Amino acid sequence: QAKRDGRNLFHFYVPEMNARARQRLMLEQALRGAMAGDEFALHYQPQVDIANGQVVGFEALLRWNHDDMGQVAPSTFVPLLEETGLIIPAGQWVFSTGCRQRHDWDGMLPEQCSLSVNLSPRQFIDKNLVPQIRQVLEANALPPYQLEIELTESMLMADTEHTRSVLRALKDLGLKVSVDDFGTGYSSLAYLKQFALDALKIDKQFIDSLTCSQKDAAIARSIIQLAHNLDLQVVAEGVETASQVETLRHLGCDVVQGFYFGKPVPASEVIRLPHEMALH
Numbered sequence: 001q002a003k004r005d006g007r008n009l010f011h012f013y014v015p016e017m018n019a020r021a022r023q024r025l026m027l028e029q030a031l032r033g034a035m036a037g038d039e040f041a042l043h044y045q046p047q048v049d050i051a052n053g054q055v056v057g058f059e060a061l062l063r064w065n066h067d068d069m070g071q072v073a074p075s076t077f078v079p080l081l082e083e084t085g086l087i088i089p090a091g092q093w094v095f096s097t098g099c100r101q102r103h104d105w106d107g108m109l110p111e112q113c114s115l116s117v118n119l120s121p122r123q124f125i126d127k128n129l130v131p132q133i134r135q136v137l138e139a140n141a142l143p144p145y146q147l148e149i150e151l152t153e154s155m156l157m158a159d160t161e162h163t164r165s166v167l168r169a170l171k172d173l174g175l176k177v178s179v180d181d182f183g184t185g186y187s188s189l190a191y192l193k194q195f196a197l198d199a200l201k202i203d204k205q206f207i208d209s210l211t212c213s214q215k216d217a218a219i220a221r222s223i224i225q226l227a228h229n230l231d232l233q234v235v236a237e238g239v240e241t242a243s244q245v246e247t248l249r250h251l252g253c254d255v256v257q258g259f260y261f262g263k264p265v266p267a268s269e270v271i272r273l274p275h276e277m278a279l280h
């Protein structure tokens with residue numbers, strides 16, 4: 001009886017796995033085509049100085065528009081890019097496209113207004129990262145302070161010689177480095193003093209319930225205090241309401257980003273956005 005159940009289980013799971021594997025393979029092949037077929041685009045979301053409403057930066061967010069599937073969510077395709085290694089050419093495309101577009105906006109955006117680019121673990125350990133960034137800055141005549149790199153906690157936890165030298169090289173180039181999704185990763189905070197960082201981005205999950213959960217408010221407050229004690233800026237992600245802005249201002253947060261100020265928009269719309277946002 002047990003044997004038959006086992007066999008049934010086996011028969012039950014195999015087609016299921018095949019379907020998943022086929023789906024994955026199909027997505028992977030489509031992604032390879034996306035690189036060649038002009039299906040990627042960058043959208044940009046404003047980052048706003050909470051003191052005066054000035055737009056101080058834009059985060060570049062990768063979009064994939066497939067002929068049949070339509071818009072595919074980054075949460076679906078970015079992990080696949082990462083697993084297949086396609087994130088290396090895709091990430092290179094993000095850097096060169098983002099920097100070229102930031103250069104195109106020269107004179108139309110405030111000089112200090114930065115471009116933030118997300119970096120994945122595989123890109124971070126890639127030997128060519130620093131030379132590539134140096135090259136793309138030069139090719140677009142972009143001052144390094146206009147480029148900001150967003151890393152995640154897990155990438156900094158691996159305290160290797162390589163991590164150190166990459167971060168030092170990015171700093172020497174004059175880039176800003178921020179820690180994305182802060183608070184969702186590892187509990188060890190030792191890396192915060194090991195490396196020269198510029199900003200922490202408080203993860204959206206703590207912002208969501210900021211105004212209704214004492215505990216999330218306490219976490220946000222602690223992150224802001226910790227960051228300021230370490231001379232880091234604080235950016236709040238996923239800000240959707242005026243009362244979240246108000247609370248964050250109270251807590252001393254520096255920069256806010258989220259649908260309240262604007263969803264990510266195509267490059268063509270960036271210069272039409274106001275340079276100063278209403279805070280309430």
Ligand code: C2E
Nearest residue numbers: 061062074075078094118119120238239240257258259260
């Ligand atoms: P992330 O870097 O933490 O980006 C923030 C995400 O939150 C974006 O989702 C953005 O559209 C969304 N968001 C911003 N404000 C709000 C808000 O007020 N409410 C809600 N509900 N969502 C908000 P998106 O564009 O889907 O990207 C998801 C993730 O995919 C990013 O998270 C990042 O980890 C990754 N990603 C996107 N573009 C790239 C890229 O070029 N390279 C790499 N390596 N990863 C990328």
Ligand code: MG
Nearest residue numbers: 056057114148
């Ligand atoms: Mg910035």
Ligand code: MG
Nearest residue numbers: 059118150180
């Ligand atoms: Mg990010």
Ligand code: MG
Nearest residue numbers: 180181201237
């Ligand atoms: Mg984030």
